[in-house]
Amino acid sequence: MELDERTLSSVAAYDEHARAYQESLRLRRPVADVRRFAALAQRGDLVLDAGCGPANDLRLLRDAGVHPVGVDLSLGALREARMLLPRHPLVQTPLHDLPFTPRSFGGLWLSGSFAHLPRAAWRPTFAKLLGFLDTGPVYLSGYRGTDDLAPDDDPVLGRVYNSSVTEVELTALCRSHGLQDLTVEVRPDPIRDRARLWVVALGVLRR
């Protein structure tokens, strides 16, 4: 799969501004979601934080009792992650091509991870990522809307290209992959603008 130029340009923005991005998010993490997610996993399980950025959630996941493996395409973001977590498993790779054994994880955490993918890539990328999950919780959040890599001048990252999703689409995506005990919520954006909305899904894959 070729990555869209706008995806690559958004990833380059994280390379360049990873530290400022990390600092801007530090106190605005979905702590309650991390706890709900970890409570649905087996204690000590490996979970995949795909699109982990500069480790905004890796420490929270670890502190909640699971073992997260962080994956991102942005080397700049992973360098920041490495400073916070010197011995942690971090892998630079695109989301659609992870170097792992199928069904080797007990949870999948996707916080804003599809924001810079074209809408058409969400479903195949999600299907591939689910292939690395044995059983366990799946968390997926994104901006609410119908944008398809629309330009956005982010105050921290500069120009990035964002895709968004409706709650109906996110529900259908999760259900079509057999996620159970699904909750889908619409919430204000805790980071930049409370008028902008997020859609947040949490479900469980059982085989």
Ligand SMILES: C[S@@+](CC[C@H](N)C(=O)[O-])C[C@H]1O[C@@H](n2cnc3c(N)ncnc32)[C@H](O)[C@@H]1O
């Ligand atoms: C909105 S940020 C979310 C970061 C983190 N999960 C969080 O919640 O703060 C999106 C992240 O996905 C990464 N990313 C975007 N497209 C990617 C791709 N195709 N493969 C791997 N990582 C990608 C970016 O580098 C960035 O770190």
